[in-house]
Amino acid sequence: MAITRWDPFRDVLALQSRLNSLFEDFTRGQGEQDALTTAAFVPPVDIYEDEHKVVLKLEVPGIKQEELDIRVENNTLTVRGERKFEKEEKQENFHRIERRYGSFYRAFTVPSTVDTESVQASYEDGVLKIEMQKKAESKPKQIKVNVGSSPKPIEAGKSEKPAA
Template sequence: MAITRWDPFRDVLALQNRMNSLFQDYARTGGDDLVSTASFVPPVDIYEDEHRIVLKLEVPGMKQEDFDIQLENNTLTIRGERKFEKEEKEENFHRIERRYGTFFRSFAVPNTVNTEQVKAGYDAGVLRIELAKREETKPKQIKVQVGAGPVKTVENKPAA
């Protein structure tokens, strides 16, 4: 018999996931508008390297003009709308599982980002936003000198 360690937080997390699922289902089925103002929430991946922060939103079936991307007061806001395309002839849909309508995502941007260098691209259903970091916030390599004697403090003076 294997001995497992009891983790009370695991049960709390499971309860939280169930509650989130209930609220999401309620919003999807046309519940009160107070629960959710967006029709769907696209999933996002966020990663960072030494030069930039990158966001990738999964939003297939959209056009470039369907996006509204703004960066203001250290907040990146992404809005969009995926429209349900109806054809002239009547179709008998058996199931519609893809989400349509408007979406809204908002992200806090750290002060290390250069707000003048933001790029956005859309390819294969993925919206990619790159936020370049400021030069002064990038990590700097410091070389260690062996046998150099005591360390002396050097003033940083602007180049003339």
Template sequence: MTITRFTPFRSPWSDVALLQNRLNSIFQDFGHTSGENESLTAGNFVPAVDVYEDTQKVVLKLEVPGVKQEEIDIRVENQTLTVKGERKFEAEEKEENFHRIERRYGSFVRSFTLPQTVDADAVTATYDAGVLSITLTKKAEAKPKQVKIGVGSAADKPKQVEASAA
């Protein structure tokens, strides 16, 4: 059990400021070494992805700004889609001139297990403004089929013939 000191006239903003300071110190210490030999390109770059589906296709959109189109590799093997690439650190300035580097650099690999409803031979990809869109078309048998219900009239029904006794 944690014991917290009660201060009746403390502002709620002081709690927020305290939390902000604690989080900043955690993030400053996380993954950094002390000294000036700190690598500016360290860190894992994992592109964010959105996945959505409609009746015709499954679409993945990956955020890969700064990655050249030629440096992206997309493969489909055994119902697994794999996207590989690398965002390289291109230092036009000397490293000691940087005050802060928050963008992540390095190679990345994202893998997605495809549903059986996807046609692995019908995969297309486009790249525009740092967003990679991969479209996976569904198989014809997986697409929903709508059955229309016909409205019948009395004239369409077969007539019954009565047998007469002779």
């Protein structure tokens, strides 16, 4: 049996944790429907790049193309939008509302290698795709390496042996 040192504050902290969870459970039931339908949400984003461009893909299903605002200012790309909760005139008996509604705002720092004049956006199947072309000077360049002091490259399969 292990000897445990008595800590009088451990019991106080456990009691505080229990009380906090009790109050959270109580307040969670109050106005939960309103909180779910009007809370702002953050759409998930994938960002990747290749040698020619940087691409962002945001999941924004249910948002009309006209309700999206995309801007590039001071090396910052901002995307704003709003998904509205449409209430119909007839009474709906919702059992659960899990989709988030409200406005969103995402901001991304644009690398200095990107040409901010060539940003293009497309919207298809609920996915907003933003493509930013890289500047020509930032694209990778192939550099040929010469072996030794000879300016001509060595051909494969041939060896340079000095004549005896």
